[in-house]
Amino acid sequence: MNRLGIPLAILLLGFFYACQETQVQALPKIGNMEINGKDTLFHTIPEFSFVDQDSNVVTNETLSEYIYITDFFFTSCPSICPVVMKNMITIHEAFKDHEKVLLVSHTIDPKRDTPTHLKRYAANLGVDQTKWKFLTGDKDALLDMADEYFVVAIEDPEAPGGFDHSGKIILTDTNGHIRAFCEGTDADEVKQFIPKVNQLLKEYE
């Protein structure tokens, strides 16, 4: 019994430590950081101005009260977008009644995806459009914005639908810091992403 005692104690401590760690760890701020004197500057979404499906202008100011979940897509996309959209709908269902959470989908094909077109698309998805903005605007500004969220999005005539892009889903806090992301094509990753949104919400309680 005595010989078992020490390993048992170590095991117990291990469990204790494992539990503690998951409780206290905050979501990281993702991206390069800069140390400036005694301030640490985290990667921050820069100023932007786009237009939503109701032709309302949407800027950083519009989103500053919200934590928001972003992706990049286009309505005629034949490759990964339908699966990512399906997973965005799962996230939307989880948070549509939460006043602090918005979904923000950026098109990367503004030529086709005008506000009217996006409005019809959103209606076809049957989602609550007060909680889910579909943004369009200047093409270069949209592609540059994808960069800021670490999403690959480039025009490529060889790619299906004319654009090559990744299906990442990104969580941004009220200060424009990126706090979590997942592969939007992977339902399991999306399942693990949802608790992270809840974890970020706790910071505002």
Add this chain to the structure above:
Amino acid sequence: MNKAFIVIIALCFLYACHNTTFVQGKRYYTDLCASCHMEDGTGLVALIPSLQNSEYLKNEQAKLPCIIRKGIPDTSFVAMPAYKDLTAYEIANIINYINSSFGNNIGPQTINQIEARLTACD
């Protein structure tokens, strides 16, 4: 060797085979169709039709080979693509997989039926 043992092994194979019917069709479906109609056939709300318990599949069997080969022109957002290079056999595999999946309980199409239907739509 024990006879019962052999029978059990044989049953296992039978069961395994039964469980993996249309395994080839499933592979094609996963590679070609699931990105839009989803792995589980649910589609995407009003944008991409669901293939679950599908009335369309029940009523429009004769059209299936042609819509897979010719696609459906873009009426709204995403178009159903044309799979021009699939052979009649590959199309048969796909149709027979979806006919027996997602809650559909439709008998298979024969390769002769499919070839005739493909000739008719060319």
